[in-house]
Amino acid sequence: xxxxxxxxxxxxxxxxxxxxxxxxxxxxxxxxxxxxxxxxxxxxxxxxxxxxxxxxxxxxxxxxxxxxxxxxxxxxxxxxxxxxxxxxxxxxxxxxxxxxxxxxxxxxxxxxxxxxxxxxxxxxxxxxxxxxxxxxxxxxxxxxxxxxxxxxxxxxxxxxxxxxxxxxxxxxxxxxxxxxxxxxxxxxxxxxxxxxxxxxxxxxxxxxxxxxxxxxxxxxxxxxxxxxxxxxxxxxxxxxxxxxxxxxxxxxxxxxxxxxxxxxxxxxxxxxxxxxxxxxxxxxxxxxxxxxxxxxxxxxxxxxxxxxxxxxxxxxxxxxxxxxxxxxxxxxxxxxxxxxxxxxxxxxxxxxxxxx
Numbered sequence: 001x002x003x004x005x006x007x008x009x010x011x012x013x014x015x016x017x018x019x020x021x022x023x024x025x026x027x028x029x030x031x032x033x034x035x036x037x038x039x040x041x042x043x044x045x046x047x048x049x050x051x052x053x054x055x056x057x058x059x060x061x062x063x064x065x066x067x068x069x070x071x072x073x074x075x076x077x078x079x080x081x082x083x084x085x086x087x088x089x090x091x092x093x094x095x096x097x098x099x100x101x102x103x104x105x106x107x108x109x110x111x112x113x114x115x116x117x118x119x120x121x122x123x124x125x126x127x128x129x130x131x132x133x134x135x136x137x138x139x140x141x142x143x144x145x146x147x148x149x150x151x152x153x154x155x156x157x158x159x160x161x162x163x164x165x166x167x168x169x170x171x172x173x174x175x176x177x178x179x180x181x182x183x184x185x186x187x188x189x190x191x192x193x194x195x196x197x198x199x200x201x202x203x204x205x206x207x208x209x210x211x212x213x214x215x216x217x218x219x220x221x222x223x224x225x226x227x228x229x230x231x232x233x234x235x236x237x238x239x240x241x242x243x244x245x246x247x248x249x250x251x252x253x254x255x256x257x258x259x260x261x262x263x264x265x266x267x268x269x270x271x272x273x274x275x276x277x278x279x280x281x282x283x284x285x286x287x288x289x290x291x292x293x294x295x296x297x298x299x300x301x302x303x304x305x306x307x308x309x310x311x312x313x314x315x316x317x318x319x320x321x322x323x324x325x326x327x328x329x330x331x332x333x334x335x336x337x338x339x340x341x342x343x344x345x346x347x348x349x350x351x352x353x354x355x356x
Contacts, residue, residue, distance in 0.1 A: 007034035008111035009102055010136065013081065013094065013126055015042045016059045017052055017147050019170050022118065024066060025140045027076070030116045031067075033136065036075050038101050039063060040094060044080030045335040047235050048182055050155055050190040051294055056080045058173065065169045077101045082335065085348035091129055155183075155190040185233070192230040193294050200296075209293075211300040212253035213240035213342070215349050216263075218307035221327035222346060223316060225260050227339055228323035231294060237339035238302070238346075239322070250276065253303045260322040264315040278305040285349055292341045302345050 010030040016023055030037040041063075044056035060080075064072045072078075079097040084090045102111055114134040117126075128135070153160035154174065161174050177183050200207055215238060216223035224236045239260045243252040254272045257263060263270050283304035290297055307314060318324035330350065335343040346352060 005033055005035050006112070007114045007134075009036045009038055009098070009113045010034035010116045011038045011040065011094075011098055011113070011133065012116050013040045013042060014117075015052070015147070016063065017043075017054055018150060018174060019059065019062045019066065019167065020147060020150065020165050021167065022140045022165075024167060026116060026118060026138055027063075027067065029138050030136075031071050031075065033116070034114070036077060036101070037071065038077045038079065038098055040079055040081045040097055042081045043083050045082040047232070047336055047338060048186055049232070049294065049340075050151060050186055050193060053151065053155070053182075053186050054177075058177075062167075062170050062173055066167045083341075083344060085344040087129070089347075094126075094130070152190075155187045157187070159183075188233075189231040189294075196295055206297060209242065209296060209298040210249075211240060211242050211298055212249055212256060213238040213300050213302040213345065214253055214257045214305065215302050215346065216257070216305040216307060217350070218313050218327065219309045219311075221313065221329055222333070222350070223261060223263075224326060224328050224338075225318055225322035226324040226326075228318070228321050232339040234323070235339040236328070236334075236337050236342075238342050239325070240300070240302075241321075249301050250279070250303065253301070259320040260318070261316040261325040262319050266312075270314065275305070278307055280304045280306055283349065285345075287341065287345055287348075289341070294340070300345075302349060304349055 010033055012023075012026055012030055014023055027037060027039065041056055041059050043052045046052045048055070060078045063078055064076070067076050079101070081090070081093050081097065084093065098113070102113065112134070113132075114136045115126075115130055116136040116138060118138055118140060150162060150165065153162070159174075159178050161171055163171050166174070214223070223239060225239050227233055227235050227237050239257045240253065241256045241260075243249060244255075247255070251272070254275050257275065258269065258272065263275070285302050285304075286299065287302060288299045292298060292300075313327055316325040316327065330352070333343065333346060333352070
């Protein structure tokens with residue numbers, strides 16, 4: 001073994017969408033400073049989108065192959081981290097994943113652990129979240145490197161793969177990915193979002209959109225619709241949409257629910273006034289994370305409906321811009337198949353355990 005290093009473990013957290021030489025510089029530096037490096041790959045269970053195009057497995061493979069000759073699997077430990085509805089859930093995941101590696105390390109009761117990263121912008125706020133670990137700030141020799149710009153140039157009709165800023169492993173992966181169905185679908189999403197943003201580019205300031213969503217629960221199931229158009233075509237989502245300028249929020253929510261699901265009981269289509277009676281006002285929530293939607297700054301009001309438990313649940317059918325509608329058992333919810341942050345809305349409002 002080489003001379004004693006400064007740390008027993010260094011932790012590096014990122015999304016690696018894709019892995020670029022800035023990430024590699026930090027991992028290389030971590031391997032110089034620590035006996036073991038724990039790489040936590042974020043957004044591990046989100047559906048593919050222009051912001052999160054590559055799966056956890058694809059990113060893990062790029063990282064492991066890029067460092068196979070030096071550290072993987074003996075010293076480099078790669079683990080997934082899912083997006084969650086709260087910072088505390090996210091921090092618990094990080095701590096559990098780190099413990100799962102450290103507890104097997106054999107470094108005694110008090111291993112020296114640090115958190116390494118490049119405090120480039122607000123995305124590196126996590127460096128201050130874990131006071132129990134030392135913070136190691138590193139500055140890449142070149143850069144900064146922006147994965148957002150790489151993705152923007154890549155998901156086009158003439159994809160650009162900047163070989164200068166990527167490892168040969170990542171270049172090879174991205175070159176092969178261009179020929180997949182998944183690439184074509186993400187490119188359509190990216191083209192839609194680009195055109196959508198272009199349509200309000202001449203506004204005097206970036207607009208803020210207001211939407212409504214409906215969290216409808218009955219007999220241990222939640223009502224979802226399958227999106228019929230871009231962005232997120234084919235993904236499952238909460239029934240909802242943009243408000244009309246002449247509608248109160250609750251009226252917009254009920255209108256969207258009826259239009260997209262044709263929700264009915266034994267008497268036929270359920271009228272708006274009856275649906276309003278199922279809304280629990282104290283459980284209605286606002287979700288306003290500035291980055292929750294790729295279309296732009298979007299604030300949504302999620303209304304909670306508690307329908308009566310019964311063997312024959314209310315009938316639903318996809319309509320309007322919804323390809324399908326279905327009652328999904330709570331235990332079958334799959335974050336990888338859901339649009340934007342809609343799983344996180346359910347996680348928060350239904351007090352689900354989440355991906356911990």
